[in-house]
Structures are given as structure tokens and as C-alpha cells.
Amino acid sequence: MGRVFVAGSINMDVVATAERHPRIGETVAGEAVLYFPGGKGANQAVASAKLGIATTLIGRLGADAFGKELRTFLAGQGVDLTFVRDTDGAHSSTAIITLANADNTIVVVPGANGLVDADDVAAPVLARGDVAVSQFEIPLPAIAAFFRRARAVGATTILNPAPAKQADKALLDLVDILVLNETELGYLTGTGLRDSDTPERFSEAARALGQGRIVCVTLGKRGVLALVDNQPLLVPGREVKAVDTTGAGDCFVGALASQLAIGKPLGDALAYANAAASICVQRMGAAPSMPTADEVSAVLSTRRPGEGRDP
Numbered sequence: 445m446g447r448v449f450v451a452g453s454i455n456m457d458v459v460a461t462a463e464r465h466p467r468i469g470e471t472v473a474g475e476a477v478l479y480f481p482g483g484k485g486a487n488q489a490v491a492s493a494k495l496g497i498a499t500t501l502i503g504r505l506g507a508d509a510f511g512k513e514l515r516t517f518l519a520g521q522g523v524d525l526t527f528v529r530d531t532d533g534a535h536s537s538t539a540i541i542t543l544a545n546a547d548n549t550i551v552v553v554p555g556a557n558g559l560v561d562a563d564d565v566a567a568p569v570l571a572r573g574d575v576a577v578s579q580f581e582i583p584l585p586a587i588a589a590f591f592r593r594a595r596a597v598g599a600t601t602i603l604n605p606a607p608a609k610q611a612d613k614a615l616l617d618l619v620d621i622l623v624l625n626e627t628e629l630g631y632l633t634g635t636g637l638r639d640s641d642t643p644e645r646f647s648e649a650a651r652a653l654g655q656g657r658i659v660c661v662t663l664g665k666r667g668v669l670a671l672v673d674n675q676p677l678l679v680p681g682r683e684v685k686a687v688d689t690t691g692a693g694d695c696f697v698g699a700l701a702s703q704l705a706i707g708k709p710l711g712d713a714l715a716y717a718n719a720a721a722s723i724c725v726q727r728m729g730a731a732p733s734m735p736t737a738d739e740v741s742a743v744l745s746t747r748r749p750g751e752g753r754d755p
Contacts, residue, residue, distance in 0.1 A: 446573035446599075446705035448492040448698075451502040451565050451590045452485015453557040453581030454518070454528070455537040456510040457690070457730055462544045480729035481517045482539055483557065484579040484606065487691045491698025491720065491734040492577075493522040497705055499698075500524040502565055502590070503582065504556040506536035511556075517731070527567050531556045537581075546686040546725075552607070557582055565590035572598035575701045579604040579694075584615060591618035600704055604697045605632060621704075622653055623660045623697050629653075643669050647676045660714065662696055664689075668718055672710065679714045682722040682743070691730030696721040698734070719743040 459478040466472045481490075485503050493499040501523050505511035507530050514536060518525055537555040541548050560582040566589065570576060576594035578587045578601075591601045595618055603619040605611060608631035616622075626646065630637035635649045650659040650671040659671040667681035699720035703713035720740045727733035 445707070446571075446575060447498040447500065448489070448575050448577060448701045448705050449500045449502065449568055449570060449594075449599075450485050450489040450492070450577045450698075450701075451560070451582065451587065452488065452577070452579050453483035453537055453552075453554075454486040454501070454503050454505055454514055455483030455539045455552065455557070456480075456514060457482035457539045457541055459541045459543055459690075459729075462542060464544045465542055465547070465549060478728065480732055481514050482691065482730035483537060484581050484604065484694050486514070486518060486523075487694030487730045487734070488577055488579070488604070488698035488701070489523045490518065490521045490731045491695045492702040492705075494734045495699060495702045495720070495737045495740065497702040498524070499702075500527060500568055502527040502560075502568060504529050504531045504534070504560050504564065506530070506534045506556045507532050508535055510536040510538065521731070521734075527564065529564065531559055534559060541690060543688060543690070546689060548688070548690050550690075552581065554581070560586045562586055562589035566593065570594050570597050570599045573705070574599040575602060575705045576600070577602045577604070577697060577701050579606055579697075580609055580611075581607070584611060588615045588618060591615070602697065602701055604693065606693065608632065616653070617656070619657050621658045621660065621700075623662065623693075623700065625662045625664075625693060629661055639664065639666075643676060643678055647671060658710070660700070662693055662721075664692075668696070668714055670710070670714055677711060677714070679711070679718050682719065684722050684726055686725040688728045688733065689725050691733055692721045692725045694730065695724035695734055699740070716740060716744065
């Protein structure tokens with residue numbers, strides 16, 4: 445059985461809830477201010493750990509009150525924090541989130557996350573069968589160094605290129621599985637995409653990124669479209685009442701990594717991750733909303749015919 449290693453961001457999410465999002469230059473009255481552990485790296489690590497998979501997080505925290513709270517929370521979720529460093533002179537990363545009608549806007553102030561470097565990702569020892577995960581909330585050179593080490597020992601690499609930014613071909617060439625939403629897909633391919641577009645439209649765009657890797661496009665309630673050897677695989681979504689979508693993509697990535705680490709076929713792993721994300725959006729917060737293995741199993745016990753088959 446493999447392990448999951450996540451090199452990534454750790455944030456404190458400061459969430460302001462309101463009836464609607466303000467327009468540019470407008471002030472609206474909020475309803476509440478909430479504090480949740482988050483950051484794409486931390487979210488993905490918690491998602492994997494809560495599903496019972498040995499999961500190690502690699503990153504940095506500031507030497508401040510948020511850093512102490514985040515470390516305590518992550519340890520309580522079963523995440524191995526051996527390679528999370530406290531950084532003097534830097535604040536812990538903070539995400540300012542406005543939540544209205546289950547949709548969010550997010551501004552991230554990187555802090556210690558922006559200091560993660562090649563030395564940080566060189567510390568853990570990976571092995572064949574492990575899964576190495578990262579996202580774009582830490583410096584790209586650190587991600588490249590992490591994936592080079594993973595590839596050298598035969599570990600699987602998963603990149604979630606969010607928030608969207610341009611990455612060079614050398615980094616993408618180190619990626620086995622690319623997981624992104626339609627906005628990120630449109631940005632990386634220079635294609636105008638909408639969430640209402642057909643699966644064929646998403647497949648066409650994904651082919652520009654699919655050389656030598658699997659591309660998974662998460663489509664919210666519509667499910668996920670995977671391009672495997674240039675052939676599309678559509679895993680249907682699940683209709684649920686969303687409360688907060690903040691950590692849904694991270695839940696999907698962490699759950700996918702967890703299932704691949706234990707040797708599940710891709711189709712089954714995608715269906716499992718899709719089910720996990722459908723639970724996540726029904727709760728407030730990012731990392732605290734990640735489901736347990738028992739909760740995902742309960743949802744999958746009602747799976748539709750044909751769902752979760754390997755391509």
C-alpha cells in the first residue's frame with residue numbers, strides 16, 4: 445500500500461458570509477465571520493488522511509497564533525506534520541473568503557507558503573507506489589523539485605494547477621495526472637469555456653494538455669470528465685444541496701490520491717473522489733468539511749449502475 449505526500453499550502457481561512465457578493469466599489473452588510481483551517485495543500489492532505497491513508501504534508505507555517513492553531517488542527521486529523529516547518533519572520537498564509545449563496549470569492553495572502561523551497565520537498569523519502577500531490581499555492585520551482593524526486597522513485601504525481609497561472613512545459617512534463625476545473629482548463633489552454641459547455645467541448649480543450657498524462661476536469665454537480673489516452677471518461681455528478689463549495693476541488697484531489705495510493709483503478713478512484721466531494725459541499729469550511737471513509741462508503745452504496753468502472 446502506498447502513501448500520499450502533499451507539498452502545498454496551509455492557510456487560515458477567514459470567511460465572511462453575506463446574502464450576496466458586493467459589486468466592485470460596493471459595500472454590503474455581512475452576516476458572520478468564521479475561521480476555518482484551509483489552504484489547498486492542507487485541505488488535500490486532510491481529505492486523504494480522513495479516508496484512512498497514511499498522509500504526509502510538506503510546507504511552512506508562520507510563527508504566529510494562526511500557525512499554532514493550524515498545526516494543532518492538522519495533527520488532530522491524522523496528518524503527518526514531520527515536514528511542516530515554522531518560519532520565523534513570516535506570517536501564516538491567510539485566505540479572505542466571501543461566501544454568498546453557496547458561491548465564494550477568495551483572496552489569498554501567501555505568507556509562509558511563498559517560502560517553500562526545494563530543500564523543504566527534499567526532506568521526505570518517497571517510494572514506488574506513493575502518490576505525490578501539489579498545487580499552485582507554493583512556488584513552482586519547489587513543485588518541480590518535488591515531482592522530479594517522485595518520478596525518480598516511481599511515485600505517481602498529481603498536479604492541481606490552482607489558482608490558475610502559466611506553467612512551463614518542463615513542469616507539466618513531470619505530471620502524471622492533472623486535475624483542474626473548467627476555469628483553470630480555459631486559462632491554461634487559452635480557450636473560452638463555460639460550465640454549461642458540452643463534455644465534447646471540454647474533451648477538445650483537455651487534449652491540448654493530455655500529451656503523456658491523464659487530464660481530469662472537475663465539473664461540479666455535472667461530475668468529472670477524464671481524458672485517458674485521448675479517450676474521454678465521464679463520471680456523472682451527484683445532485684446535493686451545496687452549502688459551501690470552498691474545499692470541494694481539494695476534497696476531490698485528496699480522495700483521488702488516497703484511492704490511487706491503495707491501488708484502486710482510475711475509474712473507481714474517480715467515482716470515489718466524486719462522492720467524497722459531494723459530501724464536502726454540504727458542510728461549511730474547507731478542511732473541516734472533509735468526509736470519512738465510512739461516509740463515502742455510505743454514499744457509494746447507492747451508486748448508479750455502471751458508475752465507477754475503470755476505463
